[in-house]
Amino acid sequence: MTITRRTLLATAALSAAMLFGARELPAQTVLNVVTAGDQNMVDYVNEFLGPRFEAENPGVRVQAAGTGPGDAGSRKIYEKLKAQADSGAEVWDVDVAVVHQKMAGQLVQEGLLAAYRDEVETGRLATRDTVRNALGVNVEGYVMPMFHSQIAIAYNPDVVPNPPKSYAELAEWVKENPRAFGYNGIKGGMSGVGFVMGWVYAFSPLGDKLFTGPFDEADVKLIEDALAGLKDFNQNVTFTPGNAGTLDALNRGEIFMGPVWVDMFYTWMADGRMNPNTRLTLIAPGLPGQPMYYVLPKKAAQPELAKKFIAFATSPAIQAEGIVKRFNWYPGIDAEHVKPYLSEADWNKLFVDVTPEDLKAYGKPFPITPYFNAILEAYERVAG
Amino acid sequence: MSAWPAEPAHGAARRVEAAPGLRLAALGERLLPLVLVAPALATVLLFFVYPLSYSIYDAVFEDGRWTWANFEKALALYGPDILLTLATVLLSLALIAVLAVAIGGYLTLGEHPGAVALLRWLYRWPLFIPFIVTAQMMRTFLAKNGMLNHALIGLGLYTPLEAPSLLDWRGVVVAFVWKQTPFVTLLVAGAMASLDRGYVEAARNLGAGRLRILVEILVPLVRQTLFVGLVLSFVIMLSVLSVPMMIVAGQPTLITVDMAFRITAYGDYGVANALGTISYLMTGVVAWLYLRYAVARAGRS
Numbered sequence: 001m002t003i004t005r006r007t008l009l010a011t012a013a014l015s016a017a018m019l020f021g022a023r024e025l026p027a028q029t030v031l032n033v034v035t036a037g038d039q040n041m042v043d044y045v046n047e048f049l050g051p052r053f054e055a056e057n058p059g060v061r062v063q064a065a066g067t068g069p070g071d072a073g074s075r076k077i078y079e080k081l082k083a084q085a086d087s088g089a090e091v092w093d094v095d096v097a098v099v100h101q102k103m104a105g106q107l108v109q110e111g112l113l114a115a116y117r118d119e120v121e122t123g124r125l126a127t128r129d130t131v132r133n134a135l136g137v138n139v140e141g142y143v144m145p146m147f148h149s150q151i152a153i154a155y156n157p158d159v160v161p162n163p164p165k166s167y168a169e170l171a172e173w174v175k176e177n178p179r180a181f182g183y184n185g186i187k188g189g190m191s192g193v194g195f196v197m198g199w200v201y202a203f204s205p206l207g208d209k210l211f212t213g214p215f216d217e218a219d220v221k222l223i224e225d226a227l228a229g230l231k232d233f234n235q236n237v238t239f240t241p242g243n244a245g246t247l248d249a250l251n252r253g254e255i256f257m258g259p260v261w262v263d264m265f266y267t268w269m270a271d272g273r274m275n276p277n278t279r280l281t282l283i284a285p286g287l288p289g290q291p292m293y294y295v296l297p298k299k300a301a302q303p304e305l306a307k308k309f310i311a312f313a314t315s316p317a318i319q320a321e322g323i324v325k326r327f328n329w330y331p332g333i334d335a336e337h338v339k340p341y342l343s344e345a346d347w348n349k350l351f352v353d354v355t356p357e358d359l360k361a362y363g364k365p366f367p368i369t370p371y372f373n374a375i376l377e378a379y380e381r382v383a384g
Numbered sequence: 385m386s387a388w389p390a391e392p393a394h395g396a397a398r399r400v401e402a403a404p405g406l407r408l409a410a411l412g413e414r415l416l417p418l419v420l421v422a423p424a425l426a427t428v429l430l431f432f433v434y435p436l437s438y439s440i441y442d443a444v445f446e447d448g449r450w451t452w453a454n455f456e457k458a459l460a461l462y463g464p465d466i467l468l469t470l471a472t473v474l475l476s477l478a479l480i481a482v483l484a485v486a487i488g489g490y491l492t493l494g495e496h497p498g499a500v501a502l503l504r505w506l507y508r509w510p511l512f513i514p515f516i517v518t519a520q521m522m523r524t525f526l527a528k529n530g531m532l533n534h535a536l537i538g539l540g541l542y543t544p545l546e547a548p549s550l551l552d553w554r555g556v557v558v559a560f561v562w563k564q565t566p567f568v569t570l571l572v573a574g575a576m577a578s579l580d581r582g583y584v585e586a587a588r589n590l591g592a593g594r595l596r597i598l599v600e601i602l603v604p605l606v607r608q609t610l611f612v613g614l615v616l617s618f619v620i621m622l623s624v625l626s627v628p629m630m631i632v633a634g635q636p637t638l639i640t641v642d643m644a645f646r647i648t649a650y651g652d653y654g655v656a657n658a659l660g661t662i663s664y665l666m667t668g669v670v671a672w673l674y675l676r677y678a679v680a681r682a683g684r685s
Contacts, residue, residue, distance in 0.1 A: 072648035185634040187645045239634025241523060241551055252529040254549070376649055380461050384635045 031305050033064045034080075035098035036073030037292060040267065040327060042066035045098075048322045053312050060305065070190055074103035081112045081297050092299045095306040098146055101130070102369055104293045105137030114296045114303065115141035120311040125333040129365070130291045136213050136368025143293035144314050145332035147263075147323045150289030150363050151194035152280040152354055154250055154265055155257040163257065166284040167202035171229070173257075174236045182238040182246055182255035186379050189243035193376070195259040196383075197366060198287040199233075200226050200375050215370035223371075223378045231383040251275060259287065262354060266328035280353035286362035291332060317341050324350060330359075436664070443657035454658035461655075462642045466662060469638045472553050473621045476560035477614050483565045484613065488573035488606075489598040493584070511566045515559075519630035522559045526550035526631070555631040556638065560621050568613035575609035576602050608681065615674045619667050639663060 033050075035041045042064055050062035067076040077097050084092045099107065107113050117123040117131070118141060130148070132140045153170075155163045159180075164170040174181045184192035201210065204226035206219055238255050240246040246258040247268055260280075268274045294310045296303060312318060319331045320341030330350060331338040339347055366372055443454050459466070487507050494500040510518070525531050528549035537544055550558065579602065587597045603610070628638035639659050646656040 070648060072644070075648060075651060186649075187635075187637065187641055188629075188633065234634075238528075238549070239551075241630055241633045245523075245633065249527070252527060254528040373650055377461075384461075 029060050029302065029305065031060055031062050031095050031302055031309055032093055033062055033096045033098070033309070034067060034077055034094045035064060035292075036067050036069075036071075036077055036100060036103075037098065038069045038264075039066065041098060041292070044322065044327055048326060049313055049318070052318070053309055056312070057305075057308070062309070071100055071102050074099040078103050078107055078112070081107070082110065084299070085112055090299065091301045092297050093301065094297045095300045095302045096309055097295050097297060098292050099295055100292060101134040101290045101366065102372065104139055104143055104295060105134040105369060107295060108134075108137060108139050108142050112298055113142045114298045114300070116296045116303075116307055116310070117141045117144055120144065120307050120314070122311050122314040122333060125314065125316070125337045127334055133365075134293070135366055135372060136211070136370075139293075143295055144310055145291035146294050146313065147319075147327075147329035147332045148289060148291045149329055150262045150282075150354065150359065151191050151198075151259050151287045152262050152265075152282050153257060153287070154247070154260045154278055154280055156250065156253075156275065157277055157279050159256045163279075163281050164283060165281075167199060170283060171233055174233055177256070178236040179238045180256045181236075182240045182249050182258040184240045184242050184246055186376055186384075188241055188245065191243045191246060191259045191261050194288045194366070196227075196230065196379055197372070197375060198259075198283075198285075198364070199230050200367075201285050201364060202226075203229055206371075210367040210371045211365055213368045213370070215368065215374070219371070220374050220378060223375055224382050227375075227378050227382045230379070234383055247274065250278060262289075262330075263328045266349070270328065282354050282358045282362040284362060286364040288364050288366045289330075290366055320346075439657045439660050440664075442653055443661045446654060454654040455661075457655050458658040458662065462639060462659060464636045465639050465642055466659075468553055468636045469622070469640075469663075470666060472556050472638065473560070473618060476557050476564070476621060477618055479557070479561045480565050480568050480617060481610060481614055483561065484568040484572045484610065485598065485603055487565070487569045488576050489594075489602060491573045492576040492579075492602060493594045493597060507569055508566050510563050511570070513563065515563060515624050516626040516630070518559050518563045519627045522555055522562075522627075523551065523630055526555045526558060549633075551631055551633045553632065553636075553638075556628050559627045559631060560624075564617045564621060568610070568617055571609050571613040572606055575606040579605055608677075611674065611677065615670055618670050622663055622667060 031053075033045050035045060045062065045064035050064060053062055054060055067073040077094070077099055081092060081094060081097075117126075123144065126145055128145070128148075130145055131143065132138060134143065153163065157163075164173045170181070183195050186193050186196055200206070200223055204210075204219075204222050206222060209219070238249065240249045240255070240258065243261060243264060246255070246260055247265065249255045250258060250260075251274060262280060265274070265278075265280060269276065269278070294313060296306050296310070300306050314333055316333065316337045319333055320338045323329045323331050324338060324342060325346050328350065335356075367375065444450060444452070446453065487503065491500055491504055494503070513521075526549070527533075528547055528551075529544075530549075532550070533544075533547040536542060537547060583601050583605070584597055587601055592600070623640065625640040625644060628641050629644070632638065632641065639662070643656045643659045646652045646659070
């Protein structure tokens with residue numbers, strides 16, 4: 001009986017100690033970061049950014065979730081925020097979101113984001129056009145680029161010593177080398193979509209109107225005319241299943257050339273998953289690239305902490321170590337702020353094949369949203 | 385006498401007290417089935433009937449007005465894909481039926497116990513592999529320089545340059561057949577095993593070969609089970625997104641990919657729901673055929 005009472009007392013004391021002890025611990029603040037994009041985006045937050053931010057901010061836990069690749073992933077974030085806005089919720093459960101350009105514009109237009117760029121100290125370090133313009137929508141103040149990426153043509157120089165330098169040359173090359181060029185159409189990822197956009201840049205007379213607008217319904221005919229040539233071109237190409245499918249097909253020697261995302265290409269190369277001889281080239285008049293944006297939902301639960309997180313993520317040291325060195329992306333903030341934090345070798349790694357001059361000349365944005373959609377639908381009608 | 389008025393009153397009071405109890409019990413008995421069925425009914429209404437109705441509504445109404453525009457667009461842009469979807473699934477079903485009957489038949493009629501045991505152990509494996517894993521395997525297996533072609537080139541059937549890539553509708557058929565055959569076989573082999581062996585023995589005594597016994601005795605006896613397995617497989621295959629998404633390169637493709645594309649590329653739920661409704665119609669026709677068959681059979685028995 002005594003033992004039982006002692007045991008009871010000890011248990012009660014232990015419980016009390018645990019209870020009060022737990023109360024003395026600092027309360028943990030959770031920062032919810034939701035990111036669109038491939039798994040490497042979630043890995044970047046979970047494995048690189050989160051632990052470093054938590055170390056600098058005791059009591060904070062960064063909780064990352066991925067919503068999936070491509071615009072579909074960004075759309076899920078939009079739908080979540082829209083549902084919370086429509087339900088009248090006072091506090092939303094996303095503190096920081098990472099979205100593609102197309103959806104960033106829509107989020108701003110529908111008033112789902114907070115303007116924050118002027119309030120973070122790194123805001124002035126990003127000055128590219130993408131900070132203000134997301135596919136024709138003014139996003140000034142609402143976004144900070146996490147990184148920029150670019151679509152380029154990967155080729156096997158053992159088989160193609162002199163790759164085409166323009167879309168026109170590529171079209172000729174494909175006629176002479178049927179099925180040696182591969183891409184993933186428009187339903188298998190953005191590298192194929194980007195290649196189709198580049199085709200319209202090359203063969204339609206619309207030029208910069210595709211980037212500046214205004215959209216004119218009559219231009220759809222011009223787009224269809226440009227894409228009629230792509231239908232013939234498609235007869236002589238190999239279609240690949242997805243962005244990774246193009247890289248796989250290059251590796252297996254099924255194709256000798258195809259459009260890929262530059263960062264994905266370098267990551268595969270670094271992992272030893274690519275033939276090390278494979279090279280990249282940007283062809284005239286250019287291929288599109290795009291940034292991913294950090295955005296702050298209007299009713300984020302932790303707006304101040306979110307701003308601190310974005311400032312941290314876009315600081316030159318983190319951009320150098322994480323974005324450039326580890327993940328092979330082009331930096332989100334201006335390159336001159338990042339370069340001092342990297343060795344010459346690490347910096348040059350990004351620009352071996354595609355030089356800064358190439359990027360300047362042939363690195364294009366995607367078209368504004370109405371032209372973007374019009375090109376996709378025209379492709380389905382004419383070239384699909 | 386004095387007790388009489390009290391007693392009936394007392395008895396009446398008891399009856400009055402008992403009556404609500406009885407009524408409650410009777411009410412409870414009547415309500416009990418409804419209460420028991422309510423969770424299942426609510427689930428069906430909430431997660432099936434509501435989304436289905438909403439999806440059809442969204443396909444035919446835009447801004448509150450009736451329109452065929454979504455269907456017109458779906459047919460104009462994806463007409464070939466709708467036909468390809470139907471053809472791919474029907475071809476897969478035909479192959480599944482043949483293979484399921486062949487495997488089930490061998491399990492029932494096979495005379496080599498070792499081979500029967502091995503086949504019984506082996507054929508079920510794909511049941512436990514999800515569609516997305518199947519798609520990933522087939523993507524490597526069926527590619528131009530994939531394992532299948534390497535084996536065929538090794539056998540001298542064709543040269544590396546002639547090797548075709550099966551990453552199109554043919555790859556989808558291979559994946560569907562590989563994944564769904566064990567499911568139908570499981571049902572068919574079970575039905576065959578439960579048949580009276582007397583039919584088989586009698587046929588054998590009269591000199592029938594194994595193929596004849598399979599085609600003329602076993603298959604007619606298990607055809608209802610086979611039909612059920614095929615109907616379920618039809619519905620499952622029609623709804624798979626991962627396989628065509630990962631295997632089919634370029635156009636044409638299956639309509640599940642088009643539905644996903646309408647939503648992710650354009651945020652266009654109208655046309656996606658129109659394609660969904662077309663998909664419901666396909667499964668609806670099969671369900672109707674199945675019900676007609678089941679009712680006719682119930683009527684006979």
